[in-house]
Amino acid sequence: MNRKTTDTTTGGRTPGTRKKLIVVAVLIAAIIVLFLIGKREDVGIFNYLDLQYLKAQQDTIETYRDTRPLLTAGVYFAIYLVVTAFSLPGAAVMTLAGGAIFGLLWGTVVVSFASTIGATLAFLLSRYLLRDIVQLRFGDKLKAVNAGIEKDGAFYLFTLRLVPIFPFFVINLVMGLTPLATRTFYWVSQVGMLAGTIVYVNAGTQLARIESLDGILSPGLIASFTLLGVFPLIARKVVDGVKARRVYARWQKPQRFDRNVVVIGGGSAGLVAAYISAAVKASVTLIERHKMGGDCLNTGCVPSKALIRSAKFLSHIKRSAEFGIREANALFDFADVMQRVRKVIADVEPHDSVERYTGLGVECIRGEAKIVSPWEVEITTEHDTRRLASRSIIIAAGARPFVPPIPGLEQAGYVTSDTVWDLRELPRRLVVLGGGPIGSELSQCFARLGSKVTQVEMLPRILIREDPEVSDLVMRSLRKDGVDVLVSHKAKRVVIENNEKSLLCDGPEGEARVGFDVILVAVGRVANTEGYGLEELGIGTTQSRTVQTNEFLQTIYPNVYACGDVAGPYQFTHTASHQAWYASVNALFGRLKRFRADYSVIPWATFTEPEVARVGLNESEAHERNIAYEVTVYGIDDLDRAIADSEAHGMVKVLTVPGKDMILGATIVGEHAGDLIAEYVMAMRHGLGLNKILATIHIYPTLAEANKYAAGVWKREHAPQRVLQWLKRYHAWMRG
Ligand SMILES: Cc1cc2nc3c(=O)[nH]c(=O)nc-3n(C[C@H](O)[C@H](O)[C@H](O)COP(=O)(O)OP(=O)(O)OC[C@H]3O[C@@H](n4cnc5c(N)ncnc54)[C@H](O)[C@@H]3O)c2cc1C
Numbered sequence: 001m002n003r004k005t006t007d008t009t010t011g012g013r014t015p016g017t018r019k020k021l022i023v024v025a026v027l028i029a030a031i032i033v034l035f036l037i038g039k040r041e042d043v044g045i046f047n048y049l050d051l052q053y054l055k056a057q058q059d060t061i062e063t064y065r066d067t068r069p070l071l072t073a074g075v076y077f078a079i080y081l082v083v084t085a086f087s088l089p090g091a092a093v094m095t096l097a098g099g100a101i102f103g104l105l106w107g108t109v110v111v112s113f114a115s116t117i118g119a120t121l122a123f124l125l126s127r128y129l130l131r132d133i134v135q136l137r138f139g140d141k142l143k144a145v146n147a148g149i150e151k152d153g154a155f156y157l158f159t160l161r162l163v164p165i166f167p168f169f170v171i172n173l174v175m176g177l178t179p180l181a182t183r184t185f186y187w188v189s190q191v192g193m194l195a196g197t198i199v200y201v202n203a204g205t206q207l208a209r210i211e212s213l214d215g216i217l218s219p220g221l222i223a224s225f226t227l228l229g230v231f232p233l234i235a236r237k238v239v240d241g242v243k244a245r246r247v248y249a250r251w252q253k254p255q256r257f258d259r260n261v262v263v264i265g266g267g268s269a270g271l272v273a274a275y276i277s278a279a280v281k282a283s284v285t286l287i288e289r290h291k292m293g294g295d296c297l298n299t300g301c302v303p304s305k306a307l308i309r310s311a312k313f314l315s316h317i318k319r320s321a322e323f324g325i326r327e328a329n330a331l332f333d334f335a336d337v338m339q340r341v342r343k344v345i346a347d348v349e350p351h352d353s354v355e356r357y358t359g360l361g362v363e364c365i366r367g368e369a370k371i372v373s374p375w376e377v378e379i380t381t382e383h384d385t386r387r388l389a390s391r392s393i394i395i396a397a398g399a400r401p402f403v404p405p406i407p408g409l410e411q412a413g414y415v416t417s418d419t420v421w422d423l424r425e426l427p428r429r430l431v432v433l434g435g436g437p438i439g440s441e442l443s444q445c446f447a448r449l450g451s452k453v454t455q456v457e458m459l460p461r462i463l464i465r466e467d468p469e470v471s472d473l474v475m476r477s478l479r480k481d482g483v484d485v486l487v488s489h490k491a492k493r494v495v496i497e498n499n500e501k502s503l504l505c506d507g508p509e510g511e512a513r514v515g516f517d518v519i520l521v522a523v524g525r526v527a528n529t530e531g532y533g534l535e536e537l538g539i540g541t542t543q544s545r546t547v548q549t550n551e552f553l554q555t556i557y558p559n560v561y562a563c564g565d566v567a568g569p570y571q572f573t574h575t576a577s578h579q580a581w582y583a584s585v586n587a588l589f590g591r592l593k594r595f596r597a598d599y600s601v602i603p604w605a606t607f608t609e610p611e612v613a614r615v616g617l618n619e620s621e622a623h624e625r626n627i628a629y630e631v632t633v634y635g636i637d638d639l640d641r642a643i644a645d646s647e648a649h650g651m652v653k654v655l656t657v658p659g660k661d662m663i664l665g666a667t668i669v670g671e672h673a674g675d676l677i678a679e680y681v682m683a684m685r686h687g688l689g690l691n692k693i694l695a696t697i698h699i700y701p702t703l704a705e706a707n708k709y710a711a712g713v714w715k716r717e718h719a720p721q722r723v724l725q726w727l728k729r730y731h732a733w734m735r736g
Contacts, residue, residue, distance in 0.1 A: 020129050027129075031086060054097055055207055065101050076101060077114045084118025085125065087169035091115065095197065099204020107201040108194075115197065116190040119172045123185050126176025134177045143600070146179050147551075153180040154188050155236055161192025168193075247538075247556050251373045254389040259283045261587050262377045262390040264369040264532065267294020268573040269564025270396035271352055272580035273587075278361035282588050285388055286362050287369040287379055293352035294398055295565070296573045297345060299418050304441055306344035308607050310337045311448035315481065315609070318448075322646045334426035334449060341421060371395075371533030374557040392559045392587035395547060396580065397532065399525040399565035408494035412501045414519045417442075427451050427518035431503050433491055434522035435462030437606040440474060442520060444608050447481045454514045455483050456505055458490040463606060466667065467618045473650065473669050474608050481609075486512065494519070527566045544568055551596040553583045561587050572604050601684045605674030610650045613677035616665025616684055617655050629655040629664050632690075632717070634710035636670045641701035647671040652710040654680070654690065661689030661714065672703055679707045690714045 054061075065072040076098065083090050095115070098107040135142060149156065157175060160166045175185055261277045263270045266288030277284035291298045313330075320328035350356060354364040367381035371393060378387050401416035403409070415423065417438055428451065432443045435457025443455040455462070455478065461471040462478075462485060475485050489505040489512060496502075503519060505512045527546040534541075539555045540548040546568035553561045563583040564576035582597045603615035622629045636642045636650040650670025656663055666680035683693060694711035698704050 020133065024129050027086075027125075031088065051093055051096070054093060054100065058100055058207055061097075061101055072101065073110060077110060080111070080114035081118045081121065084115055084169070084172075085121035087122055087173065091118075091168055092200065095200040096204035096207060099201035100207040101204075104198075104202055104205055107204060108198055111197050111201055112190060112194060115168075115193060116186060119168065119189050119193075120182065120186050122169060122172035123176040124182065126173040127182075130173075131177050144596075149178040149180050152236070153178065154184050157185065157188045158192045161189060162195065244558055248374060251375075254375055257375065257389045257391045259285050259363075259388055259390040261285075261392045261394060261584065262287065262369075262388055263394045263396055264371070264377065265294065265396035265398055265564070265566070266292045266352070266364070267396060267398045267564060267576065268296050269398070269566075269576035269580045269583075270294070270394070271357070272577040273394045273396060273563060273584040274357060274362040275360060276581060276584040277588060278357075280588060281361075284362050285365060285390070286357060287365045287367055287377070289366070289368045292354055292357070292364070293349065296576075297348055297352050299421060301573055302345055302348050303341045303421050304417075304438070304445075305607060306341040307337070307445050308441060310340060311445040312609060315448045319646070335424045337449065338421065338424060369532060371537060371560070374537065374560055392561065394580075394583050394587055395534075395555075395560065395562040395566055396564045396576070396583075397528040397566045399527045399571060401521060402524045402526040403521050404491070404523055406491050406494060408496070409519070409521070412494045412496055412519065414521050416521050417525075420520055423518070427516075429516045429518075430454070431456060431514055431516040431519045432522060433503075433519060434524070435459065435464070435485070435487065436522065436524065437463065437608075439520075439522035440478065440606060440608050442522065443483045443485075444478055444481055447478070447483045453483045454516070455485045456489050456491055456503065456514065457485070457487045460488050462487065463612065466606075466612055466614065467620050467653070470612055470618075470653075470667060470669055473610060474606070474612060477609055486514070525565065525571055527568065529566065542568065552586050552590070552594045553579060553597055554586070554590075558590070559587070570599075570602060570604070574604075575599075575602060601681060603677055603681045605677065607674065610670045611673035612667065612669050613673035614665065614667045615677055615681045616663065618653075618665055618667050619655065622655060622664065627664065628658050630658050630714075631655055632710055632714040634706060634713050636703075636706050639703065639706050639709065641703050641705065642671065644701060645671065652676075652706045654710050654714065656690060656714065659718075661691045661711075661718075662687075663689060666710075668706070670703070670706070676704055676707060679704065 061072075076094075080091075080094050080098075082088070083094055095111050098111040098114075101107065102110055135146075153175075157171070157180065160171050260282035261273070261284045263274045263277070263284065263286045266274075266286055270286055270288070271293070274284050274286040288294075293302075294300075296302060314332070316323070317328045317330045320326070354366075357364050365379055365381065367379045370378045370380070372378045372387065374393070375391065376387050376389050377393060378385060401418055403414070403416065420442065426449055427446070430443075430446050430451040430453045432439045432446070432453060432455045435455060439455060439457070440462055443453050447453040461468060462475055463471045466474075475487075478485055486505065486507060489507040491503055491505050492511075493504045494501065495504060501516055501519070503514045503516060505514065527541070529541050529545065529547055534547065537557065537560075539557070539560065542548050547555060547562040547566050549555055549562050549567050553563055553567060555562060561583040563579035565571045567579060579597055582595050586594050601615060603613065605611055605613040617625075617627065617629070619629070619631060621627075632654045634652045636652065637648040639648065642648040642650075647670065650668070650673065653667045653669075654663060655665045663680060663684050665684075666677065668676050668680075670676075679693060683689070690711040693707055694715055696708065698708045
């Protein structure tokens with residue numbers, strides 16, 4: 001694979017989008033023309049929508065209405081619809097006319113329906129023609145607006161409808177760009193506009209006395225409407241406040257607090273939350289029941305990366321000929337490899353130790369924590385049980401491996417990512433259940449160490465969150481290492497026959513039987529939400545069984561927070577510590593200012609060989625979410641340093657906004673992808689585009705150059721062809 005060209009897929013300027021833009025341009029032009037013609041005194045249609053004209057014609061209109069009432073109503077209704085649907089000026093005069101023609105009751109009925117239906121048509125027109133374009137272009141920036149509208153759209157619209165300073169047609173058009181449901185728009189508009197409609201229709205019944213439109217709404221009336229408009233929002237806030245207080249109603253609040261924060265769990269999330277609290281001089285206690293450092297240090301990132309390093313070394317020995325070494329052999333004992341893993345954990349341990357954190361000002365307690373009230377945590381240690389009263393509590397209790405209820409599994413025995421590190425003998429035959437990052441990393445390791453590994457995944461491919469070709473690259477590499485990867489295989493049962501353990505799966509070709517000595521279950525991780533007080537406090541869980549929090553990481557008790565694996569939605573060390581910042585800062589300073597957890601740029605990596613690293617969108621997600629993108633692929637097989645290292649494989653795949661260098665996401669597959677992605681993370685975080693990456697000097701020869709070359713591929717595809725043609729002519733002319 002060489003440098004690939006840019007491939008525009010759902011492209012921002014799709015034919016559909018282009019058509020819509022043309023329709024919008026035509027509509028705007030038509031409205032301008034109509035407006036200009038309308039302003040002309042001889043033929044001006046807006047003359048008919050003028051207050052003085054209306055007053056002059058009142059007698060004629062009334063006579064017409066008396067002779068043909070239904071037709072009058074029909075024509076009036078139709079004109080009103082056209083004026084409002086196309087956002088033409090004149091809606092206010094039309095409303096007055098409604099009062100003049102039909103009186104207060106019927107005028108209100110006719111105007112209310114005509115204006116609401118017309119407004120809804122304008123709303124739909126804006127939605128159909130403009131929403132996709134606006135959301136595609138500014139989707140990321142509009143995330144908060146969209147979320148707000150989805151949650152409280154009806155309230156906002158009601159306020160806008162009642163407060164007369166917001167023009168009617170602007171509200172229709174702007175609301176059309178948001179995710180507000182059409183039905184909600186309709187009924188809120190009808191109810192929200194009713195008061196204003198009555199005032200205008202009523203004024204219309206006394207048309208003769210009105211001199212200008214300005215006088216209809218007195219300052220007092222405007223103020224009353226404004227109050228009426230903001231009332232639901234204020235009421236909503238009050239209700240929220242009452243609700244928040246109600247959850248506390250059954251608890252006795254302590255007179256005073258022993259701590260500002262108590263943190264439950266000393267893993268990545270808990271450590272960072274405690275660190276930040278201590279750094280800003282708060283009184284903080286960290287409670288850990290098992291080992292400081294939690295999952296990442298003891299059973300997760302650290303041991304797995306240590307094992308991957310040893311396995312990679314063995315794979316290099318196997319590949320010695322590729323490096324010009326005729327023969328290289330490794331003599332090793334699996335127990336020594338696992339001993340090294342232990343040593344690596346021990347070497348990293350001081351970073352997360354009680355001593356270090358005590359030195360930083362954190363009180364560390366080894367014990368089991370239980371939340372007994374929204375402000376109190378009971379701690380059971382080896383020696384005693386005591387209670388601490390804290391203004392805030394941060395739950396950082398992590399997750400554990402999920403073990404599916406497969407018949408026979410318990411009887412046969414299994415290991416998980418918690419216990420696999422205790423193995424001291426290399427399994428001759430290992431089944432790895434699960435094709436996610438943990439299952440894939442460990443399958444490759446054990447195969448390289450010499451186990452006969454079968455990896456079983458029920459979905460059609462491993463690493464399902466990544467794009468299909470990425471999964472494919474990793475799967476091929478695993479197979480090259482000797483892993484038998486069985487995709488579309490659903491584990492059904494574990495049987496023991498004649499002392500021989502087997503896993504039975506349903507596969508595409510019927511039942512498959514895989515014999516094993518050890519089975520490693522790596523099918524996902526489930527948050528720790530039971531047994532430490534959440535049930536008693538009524539703190540609920542989400543569909544993915546994590547602790548339910550709001551965007552500020554607060555549980556139903558605003559002073560009780562959750563972060564890390566226990567809160568989700570991500571299960572990484574770096575997201576755990578990212579959330580811990582929000583949880584601790586909100587817990588300590590939330591009364592002054594609260595921060596919404598920002599998940600806009602989240603990177604991650606799977607440390608298989610090749611490594612897979614990603615930030616932002618990949619193609620599958622862009623398709624799913626109907627987001628327009630262009631894709632640029634640079635093949636790392638073309639990179640000088642990768643060639644020199646005999647690691648010339650993989651790719652940098654970047655998704656950008658069509659026609660722009662703005663990065664929507666990047667996936668890197670290859671050596672050190674997890675390190676290389678940092679440049680794209682930085683670029684996305686700070687809004688830098690591919691042009692900026694291209695304009696940055698990258699050291700030669702490094703793998704990092706791949707990032708720049710990917711930007712180069714994009715640039716070539718977006719070179720201004722017309723300018724280049726002119727340049728060609730210029731150079732030809734210069735040659736004479
Ligand atoms: C094999 C493997 C490899 C991984 N590799 C990576 C990787 O390469 N990169 C990456 O970013 N992530 C990786 N992860 C994920 C990462 O380890 C977790 O996302 C991270 O550790 C979560 O941190 P946490 O603080 O939320 O939870 P944890 O680290 O699980 O910490 C929670 C702590 O709370 C304690 N606790 C729970 N309940 C109580 C209680 N009632 N009282 C007192 N203490 C309690 C637990 O003992 C635990 O120590 C990997 C995970 C695994 C399993």
